[in-house]
Amino acid sequence: DAKTTQPNSMESNEEEPVHLPCNHSTISGTDYIHWYRQLPSQGPEYVIHGLTSNVNNRMASLAIAEDRKSSTLILHRATLRDAAVYYCILQNSGSARQLTFGSGTQLTVLP
Amino acid sequence: GAVVSQHPSRVICKSGTSVKIECRSLDFQATTMFWYRQFPKKSLMLMATSNEGSKATYEQGVEKDKFLINHASLTLSTLTVTSAHPEDSSFYICSARDFRTTEAFFGQGTRLTVV
Numbered sequence: 001d002a003k004t005t006q007p008n009s010m011e012s013n014e015e016e017p018v019h020l021p022c023n024h025s026t027i028s029g030t031d032y033i034h035w036y037r038q039l040p041s042q043g044p045e046y047v048i049h050g051l052t053s054n055v056n057n058r059m060a061s062l063a064i065a066e067d068r069k070s071s072t073l074i075l076h077r078a079t080l081r082d083a084a085v086y087y088c089i090l091q092n093s094g095s096a097r098q099l100t101f102g103s104g105t106q107l108t109v110l111p
Numbered sequence: 112g113a114v115v116s117q118h119p120s121r122v123i124c125k126s127g128t129s130v131k132i133e134c135r136s137l138d139f140q141a142t143t144m145f146w147y148r149q150f151p152k153k154s155l156m157l158m159a160t161s162n163e164g165s166k167a168t169y170e171q172g173v174e175k176d177k178f179l180i181n182h183a184s185l186t187l188s189t190l191t192v193t194s195a196h197p198e199d200s201s202f203y204i205c206s207a208r209d210f211r212t213t214e215a216f217f218g219q220g221t222r223l224t225v226v
Binding site: 036038041042043044045046087098099100101102103104 | 147202205
């Protein structure tokens, strides 16, 4: 699976929007962009995924660059409960393989 | 959404004993389950891929005789850490893939402490 690059850490103030970037310059045409997050001492939790178009759900929005070489996870109003490690993962459409986790971005939300 | 139940959530055992961790998909069938290990401040590392009805596939460096995996049904996979040692202390996480959608769901994790 193609590699992703994320900042090690980011900070945000509570109730402000957060933009978490991810670079994936070697993405292939059939790779989906997945975002998971992991709260302390818990398993990863699905956040959102997309292929080409921007995606919205109740948790977040995913903005995908036109060339698909980067994407941004947007939390519209950060809460203290959003403090977690956020992982951006690529996976080929229909693949039954495991998700390969990089180092992710540790998001700290300041009250 | 789909739920994967992992049990126990935490366990403390003595060196030399064995510990079994269960991973169940509660509302979908999972032909494939994955076992990860995570050390403090580190990312998840895949240990093995478990396929229902067949032998697990282990990643390089993971001892198959130490980490026994059984996937006897479409909803249950177990990981047994045999003859546990303090260096096996870690956070173990399972993931189950819904064979209909190929989406992956994760268990809550098991904190193993070997004393």
